[in-house]
Amino acid sequence: MTPRLFLTGVTGYIGGSVFSALARKHPEYDLTVLLRKPPTNFTSQFPGVNLIQGSFDDSGTIAEAAASADIVIYSGDGDHENALNSIISGLLRRDSISYLIKLSGTGTLYEYPDTMEYLGRFNPKIYSDIDDIKELVSRPDNALHRRTDAIVLKAAAEHGHSLKTAIVCPPDIYGRGHGPGRRASYYIPWFVEATRKLGKPFYLQDGSNMRGWVHIDDFVQIYISLVEAAVAGGESVSWGREGYFLAASQEASQRDVAEATAKILFARGEISSADAQSISNEEMASLFPDAPDTGFFSFGCNSRSKADRAIKELGHVPKAPSLWDVLESDLMDAIAATK
Numbered sequence: 001m002t003p004r005l006f007l008t009g010v011t012g013y014i015g016g017s018v019f020s021a022l023a024r025k026h027p028e029y030d031l032t033v034l035l036r037k038p039p040t041n042f043t044s045q046f047p048g049v050n051l052i053q054g055s056f057d058d059s060g061t062i063a064e065a066a067a068s069a070d071i072v073i074y075s076g077d078g079d080h081e082n083a084l085n086s087i088i089s090g091l092l093r094r095d096s097i098s099y100l101i102k103l104s105g106t107g108t109l110y111e112y113p114d115t116m117e118y119l120g121r122f123n124p125k126i127y128s129d130i131d132d133i134k135e136l137v138s139r140p141d142n143a144l145h146r147r148t149d150a151i152v153l154k155a156a157a158e159h160g161h162s163l164k165t166a167i168v169c170p171p172d173i174y175g176r177g178h179g180p181g182r183r184a185s186y187y188i189p190w191f192v193e194a195t196r197k198l199g200k201p202f203y204l205q206d207g208s209n210m211r212g213w214v215h216i217d218d219f220v221q222i223y224i225s226l227v228e229a230a231v232a233g234g235e236s237v238s239w240g241r242e243g244y245f246l247a248a249s250q251e252a253s254q255r256d257v258a259e260a261t262a263k264i265l266f267a268r269g270e271i272s273s274a275d276a277q278s279i280s281n282e283e284m285a286s287l288f289p290d291a292p293d294t295g296f297f298s299f300g301c302n303s304r305s306k307a308d309r310a311i312k313e314l315g316h317v318p319k320a321p322s323l324w325d326v327l328e329s330d331l332m333d334a335i336a337a338t339k
């Protein structure tokens with residue numbers, strides 16, 4: 001039978017890249033997408049794809065689309081509880097087994113605001129989605145993405161015989177996306193924006209806080225493998241409580257990112273010095289006045305993770321260029337986008 005997939009967030013960086021890779025690799029799949037603002041050329045670009053116009057607030061529409069799908073890939077706003085509840089209520093109407101692959105993010109691992117201890121400082125803790133699964137599925141209520149992860153985990157605990165769920169948890173992502181809408185990630189455009197305000201790339205304290213990174217193409221490959229596993233009957237991988245997939249392929253300290261950025265931007269004539277700078281908490285808080293925690297979350301925290309489960313269960317092997325190979329082109333894309 002033709003697998004029926006329902007996807008959200010398809011005009012986004014992640015959801016769009018996942019969608020276009022699936023459409024390219026599996027033209028035999030029956031794809032339905034939810035778009036609130038369909039790009040004008042969407043239907044001519046993807047003539048075989050069913051389009052539903054609506055937003056994450058349209059509970060009935062989402063539930064109906066999920067009820068007709070074997071596999072739902074939820075990307076987009078990682079914190080939209082209504083969208084997830086609607087998807088789950090639709091999937092639970094089905095008579096056969098269904099799958100939900102939910103996007104999360106390693107923002108859920110940040111130490112701040114619970115403690116300031118590791119802001120701009122090295123934290124030795126690296127999360128494994130096999131060894132530390134108990135901690136990952138019981139993050140504190142105030143952790144980023146926790147509320148929606150908890151919705152999925154609860155549904156899996158109550159209905160795991162018919163509803164197979166996976167939470168996919170990327171670190172910071174780099175590289176150009178491939179979808180029909182947004183093709184830029186978040187970290188590098190935000191870092192460029194903040195660097196412009198301060199005049200130089202920056203870090204807090206000694207900048208030894210470490211973050212995981214993954215190229216968008218390697219991250220998408222985890223999705224493709226998960227979907228293919230589901231289509232094959234789902235036996236080969238974990239779902240539900242153990243169905244938690246971290247995705248980092250490498251790490252970098254904030255200081256290393258800032259220093260490499262300074263060299264590139266100086267060589268490109270964008271800034272007047274090849275040095276990065278250490279900034280204070282007050283300067284960090286001032287970078288995003290409408291959401292002061294954004295700077296601390298994005299540039300001051302540690303978020304260290306290993307993609308152990310994808311490697312073990314999906315045979316995942318990252319193949320894309322490293323952050324250092326792509327940093328210059330991502331920086332130039334971010335600068336070009338603001339000119």
Ligand SMILES: NC(=O)c1ccc[n+]([C@@H]2O[C@H](COP(=O)([O-])OP(=O)(O)OC[C@H]3O[C@@H](n4cnc5c(N)ncnc54)[C@H](OP(=O)(O)O)[C@@H]3O)[C@@H](O)[C@H]2O)c1
Nearest residue numbers: 009010011012013014055056076077078105172173182186
């Ligand atoms: N990018 C990263 O490096 C990264 C890393 C870890 C975690 N994450 C998490 O992953 C999620 C998605 O990231 P992204 O980079 O793909 O974001 P993005 O490029 O901004 O994409 C967001 C997508 O969600 C859709 N969307 C948002 N609110 C919606 C609503 N109310 N109704 C319908 N559609 C809605 C957007 O549609 P429109 O086009 O209509 O706006 C767009 O398709 C975020 O929660 C982020 O925190 C991202």
